[in-house]
Amino acid sequence: MGNLVIEKLSKEFKKEKDKFPTLKDIDLAVKNGEFVTILGPSGCGKTTLLRIIAGLETYSSGTAILDDELITSPSPKRGMVFQEYSLFPWKTVLGNVMFGPVMRGVSKTDAEAKAIAYLDLVGLSDFKHSYPYELSGGMKQRVAIARALANEPEIILMDEPFGALDAQTRNNLQNELLRIWQEEKKTIIFVTHSVDEAVFLSDRIVIFSKRPGTVKKIVEVSIPRPRDRTRPEENAIRNEVLRLLDSNENAKID
Ligand SMILES: Nc1ncnc2c1ncn2[C@@H]1O[C@H](COP(=O)(O)OP(=O)(O)O)[C@@H](O)[C@H]1O
Numbered sequence: 091m092g093n094l095v096i097e098k099l100s101k102e103f104k105k106e107k108d109k110f111p112t113l114k115d116i117d118l119a120v121k122n123g124e125f126v127t128i129l130g131p132s133g134c135g136k137t138t139l140l141r142i143i144a145g146l147e148t149y150s151s152g153t154a155i156l157d158d159e160l161i162t163s164p165s166p167k168r169g170m171v172f173q174e175y176s177l178f179p180w181k182t183v184l185g186n187v188m189f190g191p192v193m194r195g196v197s198k199t200d201a202e203a204k205a206i207a208y209l210d211l212v213g214l215s216d217f218k219h220s221y222p223y224e225l226s227g228g229m230k231q232r233v234a235i236a237r238a239l240a241n242e243p244e245i246i247l248m249d250e251p252f253g254a255l256d257a258q259t260r261n262n263l264q265n266e267l268l269r270i271w272q273e274e275k276k277t278i279i280f281v282t283h284s285v286d287e288a289v290f291l292s293d294r295i296v297i298f299s300k301r302p303g304t305v306k307k308i309v310e311v312s313i314p315r316p317r318d319r320t321r322p323e324e325n326a327i328r329n330e331v332l333r334l335l336d337s338n339e340n341a342k343i344d
């Protein structure tokens with residue numbers, strides 16, 4: 091479970107008679123339990139690819155298959171965490187995390203128990219009766235992670251989830267996410283524009299070309315965890331990735 095296979099996937103957006111090729115011939119296989127990061131210039135189709143995997147966007151050709159099932163629509167098996175805090179402002183933290191299971195027909199009692207367990211996992215069970223406006227940015231993203239996990243997805247898709255956080259909070263959440271990933275053994279596809287974050291987190295880094303996005307290179311990060319940003323090993327990979335992004339025909343990373 092949690093095996094994603096994308097083959098020859100292309101996407102073009104149509105606007106009146108014009109076509110805007112956005113993704114071209116993407117081949118990407120992500121194994122169960124793997125942590126894969128996508129890096130690439132602004133507008134190269136990273137969000138579009140995540141939305142396609144989530145089933146929120148159609149594709150023009152090729153295939154996207156999760157565990158032998160062709161992706162054609164959204165499913166609780168594929169959870170998404172966005173950069174902007176996408177919590178329901180009128181629901182409490184507990185209400186937000188329970189929402190998915192309740193929608194899937196889980197009884198209120200079971201959904202609440204499940205939500206509390208995941209809030210525990212992200213260290214927020216004491217805040218279960220708080221509303222989103224009472225939380226810091228980092229806490230809101232923890233709730234968003236708990237909410238995604240409460241649906242018991244096979245794969246979690248994260249679109250620059252820590253992009254709006256200060257450096258200290260971001261580092262804390264990176265460590266938290268790795269701990270959760272190791273405990274829950276979920277497949278994670280993580281989009282970021284931070285090379286440092288990609289090297290710190292991932293098993294593999296997929297580097298996209300500018301639009302129409304193609305897979306330019308996949309860099310394996312075989313450094314054991316916990317990683318240390320100050321070591322030469324991490325630095326060497328960061329430099330390799332930066333070189334690959336720089337050679338992106340002067341494309342600017344966002
Ligand atoms: N719904 C849409 N309709 C038309 N064009 C879109 C739509 N969504 C994204 N695009 C275009 O597709 C390209 C890729 O966008 P996106 O996937 O958001 O890139 P990234 O996340 O890599 O910055 C951009 O040129 C964007 O304007």
Ligand SMILES: [Mg+2]
Nearest residue numbers: 136137138249
């Ligand atoms: Mg994006």
